[in-house]
Amino acid sequence: MTLAGLPWAQLLGLFAAGAAALTMLYLLRQRRRRLEVPFLRLWEQVLRQSEATTLWQRMQRWLSLLVQLLILSLLVLALGDPRLGASPRGRTLVLLIDASASMQAKGGDGRSRFDLAVEQARHLVRHLAGDDTAVVVALDSQPAPMGGLSQNERELLQQLDAVRVQDGPADLLRGLQLAQDLSAGRPNPQVVLFSDGGFDEATLAAVPAGLDLRFQPLPDGAARMAAAEGNLAITSFAVRRYRRNRLGYEVLVELAAFGPSGGSDGPSVPVELEIRQEGETVDLQQLTLRPGERLRRLYPNLGGSGTRLEARLRRRSGGDLLPLDDTAYALMPQRRRQRLLLVSRGNLFLEGALLSISAGEENQIEIEKVAPAAYDPLQAARFDIVLFDAFTPPEPPAAHALYLDPQGPGSPLPIVETVVAPLVTDVAKEHPVLRWVTLKDLNISRASVFRLGPNDVALASMLRRPILAALERQQGGKVRRAVLVGFDIRRSDLPLRVAFPLLLVNALDWLAGEVTDEALRFTTGQTWRIPLADRAAAPTGEADLVLPDGGRVPVPVHEGVALYHGQRVGFYELQSRGQRPVLLSANLFNPVESTVRLRTELAVGEGAARRVLPQPEMGRRAVRRALWPYLLLLCLLLLFLEWWSYQRRWTV
Amino acid sequence: MGAPARDIGFDQAFLKKLEYLHVVARRVFAGRLRAERRSRKAGTGVEFADHRDYAPGDDLRYLDWSVYGRMDRLLLRLFEEEEDLHIYLLVDASASMRVGDGGGKLRYAAQVAAALAYVGLANLDRVSVLAFGDGLRARLPAARGKGRIFKILDFLAGLQARGETRLAETLSAFVHQTPRRGVVVLISDCYDPGGYEDGLNMLRYHRFEPSVIQVVDAREAAPQLRGDLEIVDMETGALRQVTLSPRLCEEYARRHRAYCEGLQAFCSSRGMSYIRADTAVPFEDLVLRVFRMGGFLR
Numbered sequence: 001m002t003l004a005g006l007p008w009a010q011l012l013g014l015f016a017a018g019a020a021a022l023t024m025l026y027l028l029r030q031r032r033r034r035l036e037v038p039f040l041r042l043w044e045q046v047l048r049q050s051e052a053t054t055l056w057q058r059m060q061r062w063l064s065l066l067v068q069l070l071i072l073s074l075l076v077l078a079l080g081d082p083r084l085g086a087s088p089r090g091r092t093l094v095l096l097i098d099a100s101a102s103m104q105a106k107g108g109d110g111r112s113r114f115d116l117a118v119e120q121a122r123h124l125v126r127h128l129a130g131d132d133t134a135v136v137v138a139l140d141s142q143p144a145p146m147g148g149l150s151q152n153e154r155e156l157l158q159q160l161d162a163v164r165v166q167d168g169p170a171d172l173l174r175g176l177q178l179a180q181d182l183s184a185g186r187p188n189p190q191v192v193l194f195s196d197g198g199f200d201e202a203t204l205a206a207v208p209a210g211l212d213l214r215f216q217p218l219p220d221g222a223a224r225m226a227a228a229e230g231n232l233a234i235t236s237f238a239v240r241r242y243r244r245n246r247l248g249y250e251v252l253v254e255l256a257a258f259g260p261s262g263g264s265d266g267p268s269v270p271v272e273l274e275i276r277q278e279g280e281t282v283d284l285q286q287l288t289l290r291p292g293e294r295l296r297r298l299y300p301n302l303g304g305s306g307t308r309l310e311a312r313l314r315r316r317s318g319g320d321l322l323p324l325d326d327t328a329y330a331l332m333p334q335r336r337r338q339r340l341l342l343v344s345r346g347n348l349f350l351e352g353a354l355l356s357i358s359a360g361e362e363n364q365i366e367i368e369k370v371a372p373a374a375y376d377p378l379q380a381a382r383f384d385i386v387l388f389d390a391f392t393p394p395e396p397p398a399a400h401a402l403y404l405d406p407q408g409p410g411s412p413l414p415i416v417e418t419v420v421a422p423l424v425t426d427v428a429k430e431h432p433v434l435r436w437v438t439l440k441d442l443n444i445s446r447a448s449v450f451r452l453g454p455n456d457v458a459l460a461s462m463l464r465r466p467i468l469a470a471l472e473r474q475q476g477g478k479v480r481r482a483v484l485v486g487f488d489i490r491r492s493d494l495p496l497r498v499a500f501p502l503l504l505v506n507a508l509d510w511l512a513g514e515v516t517d518e519a520l521r522f523t524t525g526q527t528w529r530i531p532l533a534d535r536a537a538a539p540t541g542e543a544d545l546v547l548p549d550g551g552r553v554p555v556p557v558h559e560g561v562a563l564y565h566g567q568r569v570g571f572y573e574l575q576s577r578g579q580r581p582v583l584l585s586a587n588l589f590n591p592v593e594s595t596v597r598l599r600t601e602l603a604v605g606e607g608a609a610r611r612v613l614p615q616p617e618m619g620r621r622a623v624r625r626a627l628w629p630y631l632l633l634l635c636l637l638l639l640f641l642e643w644w645s646y647q648r649r650w651t652v
Numbered sequence: 653m654g655a656p657a658r659d660i661g662f663d664q665a666f667l668k669k670l671e672y673l674h675v676v677a678r679r680v681f682a683g684r685l686r687a688e689r690r691s692r693k694a695g696t697g698v699e700f701a702d703h704r705d706y707a708p709g710d711d712l713r714y715l716d717w718s719v720y721g722r723m724d725r726l727l728l729r730l731f732e733e734e735e736d737l738h739i740y741l742l743v744d745a746s747a748s749m750r751v752g753d754g755g756g757k758l759r760y761a762a763q764v765a766a767a768l769a770y771v772g773l774a775n776l777d778r779v780s781v782l783a784f785g786d787g788l789r790a791r792l793p794a795a796r797g798k799g800r801i802f803k804i805l806d807f808l809a810g811l812q813a814r815g816e817t818r819l820a821e822t823l824s825a826f827v828h829q830t831p832r833r834g835v836v837v838l839i840s841d842c843y844d845p846g847g848y849e850d851g852l853n854m855l856r857y858h859r860f861e862p863s864v865i866q867v868v869d870a871r872e873a874a875p876q877l878r879g880d881l882e883i884v885d886m887e888t889g890a891l892r893q894v895t896l897s898p899r900l901c902e903e904y905a906r907r908h909r910a911y912c913e914g915l916q917a918f919c920s921s922r923g924m925s926y927i928r929a930d931t932a933v934p935f936e937d938l939v940l941r942v943f944r945m946g947g948f949l950r
Contacts, residue, residue: 032882038748039843040885040892042911046904047894131779216907 001112005081015076019069026065067642071635090131092149092186093158094179095121095618097163098195099140100170101524101593105196105231105322113598114258117194124192124216125156127618135159135182139164139385141525143175145182151626156268166567167324168525169590170195172203177212192216197599200592207604215602215613217563231321232271233594235330237311237587238521248455249332252277252298253311256594259291267291270316276300286316298440307332307583308571317612325594329571329585331520338512341380341399342369342394344389349495350404353504354387367507384510392489396473400511402482405448405488409575412482413469414452422447422462422487433470433483433506437499444494447487470510479565481615484505520584522566530555530562533580543576548586666763669936670770670801675947690753721902732789737777740792740860741765742826744867746785746817747886748843752931759868761839762808763935768942770836773797778834781807783880784822786815788829811866816887817844827858836860839929841867842915843887849918856922863925865942866915870932873912875903 037043103114122135126133128151136146136159146159183189190212197217207213232340236254257269275283283299311328313320320326334496344350351369358365368383370376372391380386381398388403392410403412424439439460447467453456458466467486472479494500522528532543532583545555545564548570555564555574562574566586574582588594602613654886701883705719706715716729743765749758767779770778778794781804817840826836836855842848842864855862877896894900912928918925929938 032880034882036886037883038751038886040890042907043883045907046900490844608660
């Protein structure tokens with residue numbers, strides 16, 4: 001037996017003090033209560049007979065004291081929290097509670113699958129054997145234990161209460177890995193999965209063998225609610241502005257109907273699809289979806305000044321099994337007017353491309369052209385972007401700049417060599433400047449090779465020799481960006497390619513600090529990289545993220561990008577000191593979760609190792625290892641006996 | 653009625669009860685009118701009783717001349733004289749009468765005494781109330797007529813339980829201070845360490861007609877006491893340490909019962925009326941019981 005509470009020395013001290021106090025109270029108790037009687041003579045006649053029993057009565061009083069001391073010793077021992085040694089039969093249980101989006105599916109009684117799973121887990125916790133140890137793990141996209149391994153039923157129930165169902169998928173494999181780590185080196189490890197079994201086959205096949213994994217299916221009530229009508233979902237929702245008319249935009253919505261068992265059974269479902277912009281309805285359509293069908297709807301030429309868009313899908317009669325994926329969120333890309341100074345001796349290719357970009361009812365680019373001889377840095381400082389075509393000023397302008405074929409010492413990046421007929425071998429495809437741009441088989445007669453600084457980006461290189469580069473510099477407390485094209489476009493076939501206007505548009509967008517549409521659209525259950533509005537102005541530190549429910553969380557910022565593991569759908573706002581707030585949207589868009597599949601049996605592994613997971617066993621309520629409840633129970637029993645004997649006048 | 657009388661429970665409701673008892677008493681003794689108590693002494697009555705020899709100084713009007721004519725003897729005619737009955741209510745106000753709730757046995761004894769006094773007054777008897785405890789303590793002179801009841805009530809309300817019960821000394825003083833014989837009602841718990849026998853015999857020897865109402869409280873008759881106690885005699889202050897158990901209490905109750913039965917046997921064997929009055933029984937019920945027994949207030 002070991003003590004988990006107070007040590008022996010303190011216990012003995014407590015007992016000594018308590019025993020002294022008790023004995024003193026008993027001695028005080030010997031002082032008799034005085035009582036008046038009307039006729040003492042009668043009492044004396046009686047008392048003469050009882051003298052013989054006085055000794056026995058004194059002993060009875062000491063018996064009472066002994067009982068009190070015994071109670072005291074048991075109480076003091078309980079403070080020491082004595083525990084029996086662990087038995088070899090004790091299990092180490094990791095309770096994986098599926099907190100994925102599909103667990104939000106609700107039945108007719110208003111209880112969700114998650115509620116049912118937690119209830120089952122509570123039942124298991126209440127029936128753990130005395131020598132079982134357990135821990136609760138929330139199984140979402142970022143599985144985490146809700147506490148430490150414990151034998152304490154109340155603590156485990158608190159861990160269960162702390163689990164929150166999320167709007168994202170569950171990472172089963174990571175959860176199992178975590179469970180293995182938690183139970184490593186402990187006796188009889190066992191993992192119990194409380195879930196609807198809504199995992200894809202590939203995940204289930206990848207479940208490692210040799211893990212004692214048990215599956216607790218949801219009760220029959222949940223099965224009934226799954227069998228009702230299946231689930232409708234918005235599986236994609238995107239909005240983009242037109243390049244030529246940035247006031248207009250188009251919206252793409254993809255809908256899906258999942259049958260009752262995830263299949264294509266069942267009747268067609270009449271639905272309503274509503275598009276809202278800043279809470280106002282923009283469009284409402286009546287549609288019909290067949291189970292298993294995916295339906296895409298494109299809304300071209302939409303207009304409006306709002307930023308937040310919502311798509312809502314409704315059954316025309318009845319509710320949906322999983323309301324979470326019936327609403328999707330999207331943000332309109334921000335638009336800004338740009339002023340461009342073109343410094344060129346004349347370049348028809350370039351001017352033609354700029355003309356195409358700035359054409360339209362609402363030109364976002366105002367272009368002003370000057371000859372290199374008339375270039376004035378002060379004038380350039382009044383523009384957002386300066387485009388140098390085959391001209392390199394001695395000092396970089398106080399604005400963002402696009403250099404075409406920079407030369408000489410004025411080049412922002414030193415030119416280390418010149419290569420003839422270079423081949424583009426490496427392209428930074430993920431960079432916004434090269435979005436949708438293909439440089440394959442580009443013919444260039446001659447190109448300059450730049451020497452990059454530590455934070456400069458090589459957009460295109462020939463055998464690691466950059467000929468297209470992007471850089472950011474601090475200048476006068478502001479960030480100045482520049483894109484350098486190391487060749488004369490007129491001596492290449494780039495102007496003849498679709499890539500040229502795209503490259504030009506992307507470069508202008510990037511220089512203006514505009515983020516791409518995709519950069520601010522996220523799906524739940526992933527770690528989001530959220531670019532700040534002015535990345536170079538806040539390279540590292542912390543920012544505040546306003547959640548859809550209005551709460552705020554601090555998020556770390558590294559190199560102008562904030563990191564956050566998002567698990568809720570809706571609109572977010574990233575706020576950072578000295579920066580424009582950045583809006584972003586998050587959606588589920590996960591067909592596995594939207595299927596809301598409900599399995600009553602879960603088979604994992606593949607091939608010969610495929611096995612059906614057994615259900616967990618309830619513990620046999622054995623003697624718990626913590627002895628204090630029994631000691632207190634014994635105390636109560638003794639107190640009752642003492643009280644009873646006192647009332648019967650045996651121990652007085 | 654003054655405030656003290658109300659304190660002991662002599663209020664309007666109590667007076668109504670007394671009137672009720674009086675009415676009931678009249679029914680019980682229907683046909684008997686006032687002054688029916690007779691004494692055999694020459695008096696102004698109308699019913700012939702006896703003769704006696706003439707002695708010088710006797711009233712010549714009562715000489716029986718026809719007997720003198722026949723027998724040549726001077727005999728005096730005696731008549732049954734109609735005289736008032738004297739009722740003496742002796743109320744025990746010793747310390748032991750404190751036992752019980754709300755004034756204890758003393759209150760109960762006072763109520764019984766008041767009821768008996770009222771009925772007596774209503775019958776035009778002469779009622780005198782005396783309190784004792786540490787000897788004869790106070791005395792209310794004999795009075796007649798219902799109007800005097802308030803004085804008696806005030807007297808009873810003013811009683812305080814204190815002192816020792818010494819029946820022999822008390823009753824001895826009583827008989828020597830009381831020339832007119834009559835009915836004596838002793839209302840007491842009779843807890844006299846010196847014994848009750850001498851006192852009661854004293855009454856008998858001096859031609860009083862004693863009756864005993866022993867007031868007993870359930871708490872002293874069958875105590876429910878437990879544990880270590882130091883018991884003190886209320887009257888003498890004597891101490892005794894004791895550890896009480898249920899068995900001991902049962903033994904005490906048995907002895908108490910035997911004591912009361914001993915008193916009852918003593919009274920019965922000597923022609924005295926005896927009634928045990930449990931304070932749990934309403935006093936009016938007790939008074940009616942007294943009437944039915946017939947020993948009192950004839």
